[in-house]
Amino acid sequence: MKTLLYSSVVLVVVVAVLRNQFSKQFVNMADLVLDQIYFGLCKLDGVQEFNQRSPNYMEGNWIPVHKELKVVGVPGKGNLPQELVGTTYARIGPNLKCWPPTNKHHAFNGEAMIHTIHMDTNSSIKYSNNWIRENLPNKRWDDIGKECGPTFGFADLNDGGLVLFRYLVLKMKSKLKGIVHPPQERIQAGSTAIVHHAEKIFACSELFLPFEIKMSSDSVNPIGFYDYHGKLTNRKNGPVDGTFSAHPVIDEKTGDLYYASTNQAAGSVAGGQPFLDLGVVDKTGVLYKLFHIPIRNPTSAFYHDIMLTENYVIIPETSLKKDVTRLNSYKTLTFYNETEPMRFGIIGRDARPQMK
Template identity: 25%
Template sequence: MVLTRPTNTTSHLLSSGYRPVTDERTLTDLPVLGTLPAELDGSLLRIGPNPIGPYDPALDHAFAGDAMVHALRLRGGAAQSYRNRWIRTDRVARALGELPAPGPRYGLGDNVNAGLVRHAGRLLALADGGARPVHLSEGLDTLARFDFDGTLPAGFAAHPVSDPLTGELHAMAYDHRRPQLTHLTVDALGRVRRAEPITVKGTPMVHAFSLTSRHAIVYDLPVTFDPRAAADGSRVPYTWDDNHGARLGLIPRDGRDADVLWIEIDPCFVFHPVNAYEQGPLTVIDVIRHERVFDRDPLHPSESAPTLWRWTVDRSAATVEERELDGRIQEFPRIDDRFTGTPHRYAFTVGLRPGQGAALAGPELLRHDLVAGRTDVHELGPGREAGEAVFVPRGTHATEGDGWLLSLVHDLRTDLTELIVVDTSTFTGAPVAVVPLGVRVPHGFHTLWSPEQ
């Protein structure tokens, strides 16, 4: 299906790799340059905003574009197919003249463009602001809004965390109508077994949280619901609030609201934590820290330079040490997911270009060795930008960080996208495989590797 749209060249958000695509496509038997590892048997999925109607980045929020999902199927050393589909929210369905996703809505809207997770055999698209997930088919068809078989009491979250040991899915849901969060625990069968309210100050945006073997970690930070922005019609009515303050909350995994340990930190914002873990009486929390967002520029998260930080919380003293680990401008951290909630050595991030306002892609991939204190750089070359990369281990028993890093890369010269596969044993060298898609995948939010089920 192909749509026409007005053009606007006043912002880089409507140029190069950020420009929305106007059609849904299915391609098969894609070419492969180099050798795709046979162990890569599954799908690489990307989600992000792709406005279906008129869009002006001078007026419209960068996070508000209609949700589109892209999938690249790899198997047996071949790239079998690529497809992209809009998620059939109410707004998209009206534009396409189709029926919207069935199931009850919740929260600010149903535009689930922020994240993806596979849990209990289901592929779910996720959003901020309490929207319920949308269940997608393997072919990316929109099936229904999903409430975990009737066990979800209200809304869900953009960034749940999967526990690799228990198989449970944890989430921190927020709702602009109530000054509280909800710590949700979804069991391995896909049903919510626990929903614990957590009292917070006002109505903060809690885009993500962290999980250790013992605690869930809340980021209560100074981006809050703005009634004036909502009244003006913003689809993402959250702005910087100097009066809110900033603090971390540590709640035992099965603890109650009264058990939360709150610790004040310097004002900042975190879209994406790296990981967190326990170390005796200490809790170590690695994050990508923004000095300030949605203040001078309420539409784009671009007014400060995000860098890699570590917060070390002494739980017995209720104190925190705040330290920058790496001063390069970067975002979209990923780890070897097998180490979620436990001590990790490696973190992978996207190195960003200073002054590029959207902060969704950049010219290099970074590998941080947090034990050796070294950072390796995979340079993409002139005019090439990568989005969030995902790590796939070489095998079940591979050591941490031994495997491949996969990312979608936009080439400014061709205005097309390629998949690159970087072997971590030769991280700074050329990719072991490149898959030219023959289309452009707009820079988006998050990437998921979904092994063959």
């Protein structure tokens, strides 16, 4: 396995060199060849069988919504409580723009879409839905969906198999075309939760930096990734950028926002030691506490949520683990370790960070 991986890495380098030596015609031909290699690997890896097994994420309510609607009247019965009139309810979720996918599909895969229901009057409801159309390098929104080419996502990693070879083919395609992709933390807007805090609205996920948006009852305007004035970037340990939380918790009394996350992108295990970040943002939007807490390796697969009491922050650490080295043996990225029972980290809310 390692020999094949090393050979593939060498091939990536060769492709990069050839790109600088030959014509556009060669690049197009080589790209087509890589596409055939990718789809051949998909067949060997059982991608179609994975997507068609029961249950799956390809049928029923799992099918993404592909039409964006604006202020569509929704029929209803009765009257709304007066307190709700003029308010807007919003939810967010992944909504894959290119369908059907060519890779193994999972509910976590897809661009972020926000659905809103605006209570216009006590008897009138208006519905709208919008993708968060980030203005990112090499992401042309109008081209997404025209043709579903080779791609990569969570289910590919979590099903093991030939995933590393398919990933290397995608790397070769990028090298061939001279495409430089953003780091994981800036791939897209989060699609797990919407958070309103300190007069800002964020699309959140534990994999990415928080993404600021502006919202109205019928539109979503992307602003960009937010790093709390540089405090979530230029890090000394692991990746340059930090990540946020899928579900930050806001103290209703103080207005402070608490989040916990561990950036598990490339380079995250700095010197063999992964870290979990615990941050506290005051009601004005200032990140004034940031803990870097050493955690066990392999880490939990997700640090998805936290609990807040009057005096403590409680962070669950589950027995579902994540270990990227397992991919070298065709195994799944995540696995259940029954020898490590679930634990809870408890930190006093009056604690002060010991490291910067």
